[in-house]
Amino acid sequence: xxxxxxxxxxxxxxxxxxxxxxxxxxxxxxxxxxxxxxxxxxxxxxxxxxxxxxxxxxxxxxxxxxxxxxxxxxxxxxxxxxxxxxxxxxxxxxxxxxxx
Numbered sequence: 309x310x311x312x313x314x315x316x317x318x319x320x321x322x323x324x325x326x327x328x329x330x331x332x333x334x335x336x337x338x339x340x341x342x343x344x345x346x347x348x349x350x351x352x353x354x355x356x357x358x359x360x361x362x363x364x365x366x367x368x369x370x371x372x373x374x375x376x377x378x379x380x381x382x383x384x385x386x387x388x389x390x391x392x393x394x395x396x397x398x399x400x401x402x403x404x405x406x407x408x
Contacts, residue, residue, distance in 0.1 A: 321397055322347055324355055325388045332385035335359055336397035338378045345380075357382070379404075 320339055324347035325332030335357060337343045342362040349355055359380050365373060381400055385393060 321345065321393070322357075323385050323388075323393055324357055325385065327388065330386070330388065332388055333357060333382060334385040334393055334396065335380060335382050336400055337380035338401075340378045343378070343380065 323334035
């Protein structure tokens, strides 16, 4: 599939930015209703970039499972505008999702 030929009306993801430093960290993930992301600061000012994925399986304490499916990508963000996020995530999607 040629992603360049598909109109992109939205980008799934989020970003935390430090405008003083003109830098940020962003997360992009493919359209999947089980993904959601939240960036927040605790009372001490520490940043928490949390990405959640719903796993529809009950686990016992200490039990582990392999979760297959779409991947999420975290990346540095230097252009702190919405257009900067769209361009960077588009490049990531094109390069990673179309990789042989």
